[in-house]
Amino acid sequence: MINISDHVFFAYDQIQHRCVAGAILSNSNPKRGLYLALFGVRKSSQHRGLGTKLLTAIIQWAYQTRNRFIYLHVHVKNFKAIGLYEKVGFRKVEYIPDYYSQTPKDKPDAFRMTLILR
Numbered sequence: 001m002i003n004i005s006d007h008v009f010f011a012y013d014q015i016q017h018r019c020v021a022g023a024i025l026s027n028s029n030p031k032r033g034l035y036l037a038l039f040g041v042r043k044s045s046q047h048r049g050l051g052t053k054l055l056t057a058i059i060q061w062a063y064q065t066r067n068r069f070i071y072l073h074v075h076v077k078n079f080k081a082i083g084l085y086e087k088v089g090f091r092k093v094e095y096i097p098d099y100y101s102q103t104p105k106d107k108p109d110a111f112r113m114t115l116i117l118r
């Protein structure tokens with residue numbers, strides 16, 4: 001898939017000389033909301049607080065750039081990601097059945113989660 005987005009964040013490991021985490025956001029929402037379209041940490045770098053660090057940096061930047069909220073979709077069984085999002089302040093606002101129906105997931109439902117910035 002080739003796509004265009006507004007903001008890309010990544011974490012670069014200077015010892016391993018490679019990108020270890022990344023996030024893609026778009027600001028297409030007219031109410032000054034940001035959509036976190038993609039967020040992930042390389043498997044070998046997980047469980048070390050990197051996801052928390054990257055997401056916290058994104059939230060700080062979103063505040064400074066006067067955005068009102070950040071929203072995202074997450075698979076209902078992605079307990080780790082949901083736990084991380086809730087830890088930094090996101091809340092579940094909608095349950096969306098069949099959101100991932102185009103992908104081979106056993107239960108294709110999602111939560112929409114939102115973090116209000118001000």
Ligand SMILES: CC(C)(COP(=O)(O)OP(=O)(O)OC[C@H]1O[C@@H](n2cnc3c(N)ncnc32)[C@H](O)[C@@H]1OP(=O)(O)O)[C@@H](O)C(=O)NCCC(=O)NCCS
Nearest residue numbers: 039040041046047048049050051052079080081083084087
């Ligand atoms: C989700 C993901 C980004 C987390 O990255 P990470 O660097 O391992 O996360 P961190 O080490 O910073 O934070 C872990 C936090 O997740 C939460 N968490 C971890 N395991 C959990 C579990 N089993 N249940 C609930 N929450 C959990 C906790 O809040 C934890 O924080 P704590 O250690 O202070 O308690 C990473 O697992 C990943 O890339 N997964 C695959 C891609 C993905 O699912 N992306 C999200 C798509 S919406």
